[in-house]
Amino acid sequence: AQKVTQAQTEISVVEKEDVTLDCVYETRDTTYYLFWYKQPPSGELVFLIRRNSFDEQNEISGRYSWNFQKSTSSFNFTITASQVVDSAVYFCALSRAGNMLTFGGGTRLMVKP
Amino acid sequence: EPEVTQTPSHQVTQMGQEVILRCVPISNHLYFYWYRQILGQKVEFLVSFYNNEISEKSEIFDDQFSVERPDGSNFTLKIRSTKLEDSAMYFCASSAGAARNEKLFFGSGTQLSVL
Numbered sequence A: 001a002q003k004v005t006q007a008q009t010e011i012s013v014v015e016k017e018d019v020t021l022d023c024v025y026e027t028r029d030t031t032y033y034l035f036w037y038k039q040p041p042s043g044e045l046v047f048l049i050r051r052n053s054f055d056e057q058n059e060i061s062g063r064y065s066w067n068f069q070k071s072t073s074s075f076n077f078t079i080t081a082s083q084v085v086d087s088a089v090y091f092c093a094l095s096r097a098g099n100m101l102t103f104g105g106g107t108r109l110m111v112k113p
Numbered sequence B: 001e002p003e004v005t006q007t008p009s010h011q012v013t014q015m016g017q018e019v020i021l022r023c024v025p026i027s028n029h030l031y032f033y034w035y036r037q038i039l040g041q042k043v044e045f046l047v048s049f050y051n052n053e054i055s056e057k058s059e060i061f062d063d064q065f066s067v068e069r070p071d072g073s074n075f076t077l078k079i080r081s082t083k084l085e086d087s088a089m090y091f092c093a094s095s096a097g098a099a100r101n102e103k104l105f106f107g108s109g110t111q112l113s114v115l
Helices: none
Strands: A003-005 A008-015 A019-021 A025-027 A031-041 A046-052 A059-062 A062-070 A076-079 A088-095 A101-103 A107-110 B005-007 B010-013 B017-024 B030-036 B043-050 B053-057 B065-068 B077-079 B088-095 B110-112
Touching: A003 A088, A003 A101, A008 A019, A019 A101, A019 A107, A031 A059, A031 A076, A046 A059, A046 A062, A046 A076, A076 A088, A101 B030, A101 B043, B005 B088, B010 B017, B017 B030, B017 B110, B043 B065, B077 B088
Parallel strands: A008 A107, B010 B110
Antiparallel strands: A003 A025, A019 A076, A031 A046, A031 A088, A059 A062, A062 A076, A088 A101, A088 A107, B005 B017, B017 B077, B030 B043, B030 B088, B043 B053, B065 B077, B088 B110
């Protein structure tokens, strides 16, 4: 069975602080994909990144960076110099065949000015 | 950027009534999905649809649920006889392909409240 755990249900930071959102996953598959989605207050789920299980290179996109560590089954997401607009719920997800995503419970990030 | 649109944004219904949630996927996408999120809980997969057939469905997707692509643009989720526990946000999504690394584009959701 597949499982995604986001232990942090809610995080509150002050603008310009760095923040890391944790994601731990379980799967028996040798090939899999990991995703992060953002859910702003408007409600839609916005794709942020995908990573395949064979690519453990960290990725940076502007203020966002992702640290994939297969040895610890973790795919953590860091926002550098957070901004109020980063306030949202962030979901980590694991894909199965047929594009079924298994989502974590989400982390609500609140960035205060 | 192209987007998935869902209507209505909110739907209130009485228990036992039928509801139809509507979605317009991205026009050149071939794979369609419904997910739901009960308040405070995880987003859960319901069903995937391709070539006018269900590809995969979860155990949540029982006989009360059905999906349809009635024309070239709409994709609908029907709940035949709603229950209180069907209250949730329902998300439609689409993708160009079905590979595991395929990016899913989600709509803004329909908040269904069953009274």
